[in-house]
Amino acid sequence: MTKRLLIRATPTIRKKVYDFLRQQILLGQFKPRERLVENRIAAEIGTSRTPVREALHSLEMEGLLEAVPRVGYVVKPMTKEEVEEICQIRMAIESLAGEWVLQRARQRAIRELKKNIARAEERLARGRVRDFVELDAQFHEILARCSGSSRLLEMAQRLRSHMLRYRIQSIYSAENVARAIQGHKAILEALETGDSQELAKAISKHIEISKQDIIRYALGD
Incomplete structure (x- = not known):
């Protein structure tokens, strides 16, 4: 991850994490098929795992990520x-x-x-x-x-x-x-x-x- 986002606990924390990760994906900071590791992301942006997990799930629902069994979330390539x-x-x-x-x-x-x-x-x-x-x-x-x-x-x-x-x-x-x-x-x-x-x-x-x-x-x- 090329940018760092330090987040304080607020009611909109999940939205902030979601917006940040979405922007990174759209700008190509995460490459197609690259794995997004929950623990690593939480540590890098300074928050707990829960809002990261929720944000990753939302990004999957939007079609930007793909949940792969025994791997986790990866950036979904476009066909x-x-x-x-x-x-x-x-x-x-x-x-x-x-x-x-x-x-x-x-x-x-x-x-x-x-x-x-x-x-x-x-x-x-x-x-x-x-x-x-x-x-x-x-x-x-x-x-x-x-x-x-x-x-x-x-x-x-x-x-x-x-x-x-x-x-x-x-x-x-x-x-x-x-x-x-x-x-x-x-x-x-x-x-x-x-x-x-x-x-x-x-x-x-x-x-x-x-x-x-x-x-x-x-x-x-």
Whole structure:
């Protein structure tokens, strides 16, 4: 574990342990199939075993961990089929978000997305490729948030979070980032013209390219 979290006994201790371990998994600090040892985690973050055990169980229920007999909890690897399924759902949800953005907050979305793209291009020009992972997440969150639906935003956030650890691995070169930024620009252009069909196409194409990058560079297929 690369970071240390010292926790005091509070009513929210299980939530704090859960949030910490979840973040470490999503950021790739724990690798696929890596074993999470209850005693070791409790000692490292300064708490008892009970909240750690409860957090590990919650992470299993969420699909991030897998309970293996006589081994314990290990980080659950994502399969090609799961990546394809999540991306298909994302295409549907984010296309719906785009449709609602056109109806509810088009100009706001355009302003915020333009700023996001400008920051991404500036980071790329400076060779800070890894910064794009966060900016990519922010781009899609802006789109979901401007839809005006808290339920859609929650679903979109959860789907993207499951992909985060693999998205980080797939953003490995300036070429990949430049291609992703072009996808963002195509989405922005469709928003500016107000064409809902072109917007849905741009969103789906961008997610499809991201999916192929994850399968190729993160899953090794």
